[in-house]
Amino acid sequence: MSRKANVIKVIIAQMPVGHNKEATVAHTLGEVRKAAKANPTAKLAILPESFNCPYGPEHFRKYSESVPNGPTCKALSNLAKELKIYIIGGSIMELDDNKVYNTSTIWGPSGEFIGRHRKIHLFAVDIRKENLGGCTFSEFTELTAGKDITTFEIEGRKFGVGVCHDIRFDELAKIYRMEGTEAMIYPAAFCVCQGPMHLKMLQQARAIDNGMFVGTVCCARDPTPEYVAWGHSMIVDPWGQTIAEAGEKEEVMMVDFDFTKVDEFRKQIPIFNQRRTDLYSLVYKKN
Numbered sequence: 001m002s003r004k005a006n007v008i009k010v011i012i013a014q015m016p017v018g019h020n021k022e023a024t025v026a027h028t029l030g031e032v033r034k035a036a037k038a039n040p041t042a043k044l045a046i047l048p049e050s051f052n053c054p055y056g057p058e059h060f061r062k063y064s065e066s067v068p069n070g071p072t073c074k075a076l077s078n079l080a081k082e083l084k085i086y087i088i089g090g091s092i093m094e095l096d097d098n099k100v101y102n103t104s105t106i107w108g109p110s111g112e113f114i115g116r117h118r119k120i121h122l123f124a125v126d127i128r129k130e131n132l133g134g135c136t137f138s139e140f141t142e143l144t145a146g147k148d149i150t151t152f153e154i155e156g157r158k159f160g161v162g163v164c165h166d167i168r169f170d171e172l173a174k175i176y177r178m179e180g181t182e183a184m185i186y187p188a189a190f191c192v193c194q195g196p197m198h199l200k201m202l203q204q205a206r207a208i209d210n211g212m213f214v215g216t217v218c219c220a221r222d223p224t225p226e227y228v229a230w231g232h233s234m235i236v237d238p239w240g241q242t243i244a245e246a247g248e249k250e251e252v253m254m255v256d257f258d259f260t261k262v263d264e265f266r267k268q269i270p271i272f273n274q275r276r277t278d279l280y281s282l283v284y285k286k287n
C-alpha cells in the first residue's frame with residue numbers, strides 16, 4: 001500500500017461572480033493558474049459555489065450547462081491537466097434531462113473527470129434579523145436535489161464534497177466520516193446575513209464532530225446583487241481551530257492541510273469508536 005501524505009497544499013480561490021460567464025471563468029481560472037505556478041507543490045485547487053453564475057434562481061437555468069462536457073467543464077479539465085493538479089470546480093448549474101442541479105465537479109491531474117456532487121440539501125430559508133437584515137431565498141423553484149455522496153483520494157487522504165447548505169446537516173457529514181473521509185469541502189455562497197452568524201460555527205461543529213478538516217470556499221463580496229455574498233472562505237482543522245480565513249474580497253489563499261492532525265485527533269478523542277450503535281444508528285441509503 002502506498003504511503004499516505006502527511007501534508008497536502010491546497011489553493012483556496014475566493015472569487016467574484018459576474019454576469020459574463022466566459023469572462024468570470026477566464027478570470028477565476030487565470031488566478032488559479034497564477035497561484036499554482038507560484039506554488040508548484042500545491043496539489044488541489046478549490047473554487048466557490050455557483051462560480052460561473054450569479055447566485056439567484058432567475059439565473060440558474062440560463063447559465064446551466066452539461067456535465068462533464070460543457071464549456072466550463074472543458075476549461076476545468078484543461079486547467080487541471082495543464083497544472084497537473086486536482087480541482088474541485090466549486091459548483092456550476094448542471095443541465096441534465098431538462099433538470100437543473102447545483103453540481104460540484106472534481107478533476108484529476110490528467111484532466112480526467114473524477115466525479116460530481118449534486119447539492120443534496122437545496123437551500124431555502126426565510127430569515128429576519130434586525131441587525132443583519134434578512135434572507136429569503138429558495139432553490140426549490142428551479143433546482144433538483146442530488147442523492148449521492150462524493151469522495152475521492154489524493155495521496156491516500158480521502159476528501160468528501162458537499163455544496164453550501166449541505167454543511168448544515170450533521171448526518172451528512174457523519175455519513176462521510178463513516179465512509180472514511182478526512183477532509184470535507186463545501187463550495188459555498190453564504191450571504192451577509194447568515195454568514196457572520198453561522199459559517200464559522202458550522203465548520204467548527206462538523207470538524208469536531210468528525211475529527212476532520214472542514215473547508216468552505218465562498219464567492220467574494222459584490223455589494224450590487226440582491227444576494228450579497230459574505231466571503232470569508234475558511235479552513236477549520238479537526239480540533240476546531242481556524243487555520244485560514246479570507247476577508248470579504250477576492251482572495252487566493254494557500255493552505256497546508258496537515259493530515260497528521262486528523263490522525264492525532266482521532267487517536268486522542270476516539271468518539272467515533274465510542275458511539276453507542278447498540279442504542280442508535282445512522283444509515284446511508286445508497287442509490
Ligand SMILES: NC(=O)CC(=O)C(=O)O
Binds near residue numbers: 123164165188
Ligand atoms: N447558500 C446556501 O446554500 C446555504 C446558506 O447560505 C445557508 O445555509 O445559510
